[in-house]
Amino acid sequence: MQPTQTIRGVDVYEGFLDREAQGQVVDDIRGVAEIAPLFSPMTPYGKPMRVKMTSAGKYGWYSDRKGYRYERQHPDGQDWPAIPESVLAIWRTLVSTERMPDCCLVNYYGEEARMGMHQDRDEADFGWPVLSVSLGDEGMFRIGNATRGGKTQSVWLRSGDVVVMGGEARLLYHGLDKIRFGTSTLLPKGGRINLTLRVVD
DNA sequence: GAGTTACA
């Protein structure tokens, strides 16, 4: 399958999930959040992140004063729930049937939430891509360079779009500038869910 | 809309 758009090596699959498939994934993610409740992580430098997050899979991404890392358990001490089949199916289609992701990070963006420019580099093997799924309200995704600074390009991601960052694009800085709250009817209370699938080790 | 700096 080919992307509808490629920006600096970042593949964008617009409308990859139809409305029915989006609804299935959201239902499954609700199940994840019932077992592993959303929380707002503290950054190592003392400011809380504005996204609320949880994870599914062998590892969950976590942050506190000690730094960014993957953890085997939710901060409440329980193992993370399994990654839903509806989510793994996306990975199988676009990435691999040989190796499944170790982590499905669930980020919820409310009206004011953003995420600053950063690299995904807490994983052991950058040979595997990072796959991200957008659900709910539109979000402005910004793609930069392998080092901080320089020119960037932005793209509006809509519900059902899937982004794959692999190869040359795996370590590009990226972030989410803003969401357009209330632009989708997928989530009754509005906001945006972003799922990020990664091979961790 | 996009880029740079400062921050403690």
Next chain:
DNA sequence: ATGT
């Protein structure tokens, strides 16, 4: 420095 995944924030302001």
